[in-house]
Amino acid sequence: MLNIIWPVFIIISFMYAIVTGRVNEVNNGIFEAVSDAVELSITFLGTICLWNGIMEIVKKTTLIQKLTKLLNPLVKVLFPDLKHSQKAKEEISMNMVANLLGLGNAATPLGLKAMKTMQEENCKKDTLSNAMAMFIVLNTASLQLIPTNVIAIRTSLNSANPTQIILPVWGATIIAAVVGVLATKLITKKIK
Amino acid sequence: MVNYISAAAIPFIILGIIIYGLIEKNKVYDSFLEGAKEGIEIVFKMFPTLVGIFLAVGALRSSGVIELIVKIVEPMTKMLSIPSEIMPLALLRPISGSASMAVAVDIMKNYGVDTFVGLITSTIMGSTETTFYTIAIYTSAVGIKKTRGILVAALLADFAGMIASVIIWRIMSTSFC
Numbered sequence: 001m002l003n004i005i006w007p008v009f010i011i012i013s014f015m016y017a018i019v020t021g022r023v024n025e026v027n028n029g030i031f032e033a034v035s036d037a038v039e040l041s042i043t044f045l046g047t048i049c050l051w052n053g054i055m056e057i058v059k060k061t062t063l064i065q066k067l068t069k070l071l072n073p074l075v076k077v078l079f080p081d082l083k084h085s086q087k088a089k090e091e092i093s094m095n096m097v098a099n100l101l102g103l104g105n106a107a108t109p110l111g112l113k114a115m116k117t118m119q120e121e122n123c124k125k126d127t128l129s130n131a132m133a134m135f136i137v138l139n140t141a142s143l144q145l146i147p148t149n150v151i152a153i154r155t156s157l158n159s160a161n162p163t164q165i166i167l168p169v170w171g172a173t174i175i176a177a178v179v180g181v182l183a184t185k186l187i188t189k190k191i192k
Numbered sequence: 193m194v195n196y197i198s199a200a201a202i203p204f205i206i207l208g209i210i211i212y213g214l215i216e217k218n219k220v221y222d223s224f225l226e227g228a229k230e231g232i233e234i235v236f237k238m239f240p241t242l243v244g245i246f247l248a249v250g251a252l253r254s255s256g257v258i259e260l261i262v263k264i265v266e267p268m269t270k271m272l273s274i275p276s277e278i279m280p281l282a283l284l285r286p287i288s289g290s291a292s293m294a295v296a297v298d299i300m301k302n303y304g305v306d307t308f309v310g311l312i313t314s315t316i317m318g319s320t321e322t323t324f325y326t327i328a329i330y331t332s333a334v335g336i337k338k339t340r341g342i343l344v345a346a347l348l349a350d351f352a353g354m355i356a357s358v359i360i361w362r363i364m365s366t367s368f369c
Contacts, residue, residue: 002287002288002291004285005287006244009248009249009251009252010248010251010258012252013248013251013252013254013255013257014251014255016255016256016257016260017251017254017255017256017298018253020255020256022255025255025256026251026254026255028254028318029250029251029253029254029255030247030251030254030346032250033243033246033249033250033251034243034245034246034247036246036250036301037239037242037243038293040242040297040301041235041238041239041242041358042334044235044238045231045232047230048234048235049227049228049229049231049235050228050231051231052227052228052230052231052234053224053225053226053227053231054206054209054210054224054227055227056223056224056225056226056227056228056230057209057210057213057218057220057223057224057227058209058212058213059223059227060213060218060223061212061213061216062216063212067211090349105230108329111309111330112329112330114332115330115333115334116333116334116336119334119335119336121254124338125335125336126335126336126337126338126361127336127337127338128331128336128338128339128340128342132330132336133339133340133342133345135330135350136326136327136330136331136346137342137345137346138318139321139326139330140321140323140326140327140346140350141320141346141349141350141353142318142319142320142321142353144319146201146205146319147317147318147319149201149293149317150205150314150317153293153296153297153300153314154300154305154314154348156299157297157300157301158305159306159310160304160306161306162202163201163202164306164311165311165314165318166201168311168315168332168357168360168361168364169314169315169318169319171356171360172315172316172318172319172353172354172356172357172360173294173318173319175205175352175353175356176319176320176349176352176353176356177349178350178351178352179348179352179353180345180346180348180349183344183345183348183349184342184345186240186345187340187341187342187344187345188340188342189276191341192340
């Protein structure tokens with residue numbers, strides 16, 4: 001996708017600059033952009049390493065397993081088709097907990113495991129089952145308790161209050177998730 | 193109150209996590225270093241994208257194309273009451289994680305990280321995912337071809353999250369100022 005968008009952006013910019021006589025501004029803009037990328041990466045380095053380190057501590061504890069149990073009732077409601085597969089439900093909960101804690105690189109392998117388990121019970125192997133559809137949409141909704149990457153970047157950009165966004169992020173995430181769940185229920189009922 | 197909770201959140205989270213790790217008798221410092229090392233990789237992997245996207249967005253901005261587009265979509269974004277400055281982010285968010293992060297950084301740098309636009313940008317980045325990538329990776333891993341239109345459901349969820357981000361900050365900024 002970006003293989004099309006990226007060159008189009010650049011070509012349009014250069015053509016427009018030639019037409020409007022802003023070639024000089026574009027020249028400066030390009031080199032400013034590149035040095036900005038260097039400067040920002042260096043400031044990101046500290047904050048992103050900090051959060052990754054803290055989250056690695058979480059990964060090594062039994063917190064994921066404990067929170068998984070708390071999620072069980074919710075998983076039962078969202079995945080009514082998985083009555084008989086305790087294993088699938090467990091893997092789904094673990095993936096959701098990893099997402100909640102912002103452990104992106106732990107969440108994906110767990111999610112793939114859950115998909116494989118659900119695929120074993122799927123009767124049409126080339127089509128998503130209801131449970132799988134719900135699972136993927138929940139994963140695209142980014143259920144996150146602490147949006148660590150965004151906080152890290154806000155800190156790097158000298159925000160007066162980098163964590164000010166936590167509560168609004170919860171609000172927006174919950175709304176997105178509810179819309180996603182309802183839309184998936186409707187769509188999987190319509191399209192078999 | 194909201195500000196206090198948010199400001200106190202991070203120190204308490206870090207403290208809580210470290211104490212929890214100690215209770216379970218983990219080598220917390222070793223774990224921390226291991227994770228921090230992975231952080232370097234994340235930034236390294238992000239760097240080429242930052243250069244690429246900053247180049248494209250920098251060209252769009254300095255040539256005046258962004259101004260032009262913002263003017264064109266303004267009537268539509270006004271109707272939905274979305275600030276037109278975040279339109280590039282809204283369009284790119286479901287497609288590419290690193291590219292949308294670079295665009296978000298660009299927006300926050302140019303319009304201010306604590307401004308209305310900057311706060312909405314942060315909230316969108318925190319509350320949405322790279323929808324196309326997520327669907328692709330989970331379906332391809334088990335050989336699924338028919339996705340029964342969940343892309344529509346997921347994009348609807350993204351759209352709802354974005355609108356919610358705008359509305360939440362509209363409410364918060366009127367009650368604070």
